[in-house]
Amino acid sequence: MEGGVVVRPRFERRLVRQAAVLCLVLAVAAAAEARPRTLGADEIAAVIEGNTIYGFDPRSGSEFAMFHSAGGRVGAEVRNVNDRTDRSNGRWWVTDDDKLCIDWERPRWIDVCAGVVKDGESITFVDGSGQIISFGEVAPGNPDDL
Known part of the structure; x- marks a missing residue:
């Protein structure tokens, strides 16, 4: 010193x-x-496949749980603002241009392809113009037997 x-x-x-x-x-x-980032096709499949999304649709005010099986099947339960519950099944796939698509078997459910943005544990589904379709969090497996 x-x-x-x-x-x-x-x-x-x-x-x-x-x-x-x-x-x-x-x-x-x-x-x-x-930071939030848009996922690519492989990342979307890795996040979605075999997991349940618990989310919210701000356009309708509905809450949902949606399970995406490894075989490309999807099952969902939606609870609307009147506390009415509805279920449907369909199929899901990821496109080459990084969109998650769902084709529902129930005619009144809207088929959709959406981009997926991940922000920490949260994911957001956005339409082609970047508007939010819904958002939620991923839970492992199918705890609600959808």
Whole structure:
């Protein structure tokens, strides 16, 4: 110690600088991962397949649970604002242009293809103009036997 100042060897100063740079790089990488991003076709399939989406449709005010089986089948239950529950089945697939599509067996349910945006644990389904169709969270498996 000279005059109240700690003198570190060059090696220690360089090690401290490298650790600071590493912390900065890790913080930037974590922030980039946490940002919302549109998923590609393979990512959509990996998130959806074998899992249930619990979500909300802001256009109708309906809540839903939707299970996407590994075989391309989908089962869903929708509860509307009047607390009425309706169920349907259909098939799902992912397009080459990164859209999740669902073809429902019930005629009054609307068939749809949507982009999928992931933000942490939340996912949002958007139409071709970027408007929100619905949003929710993914739960593993089929806990509601849909």
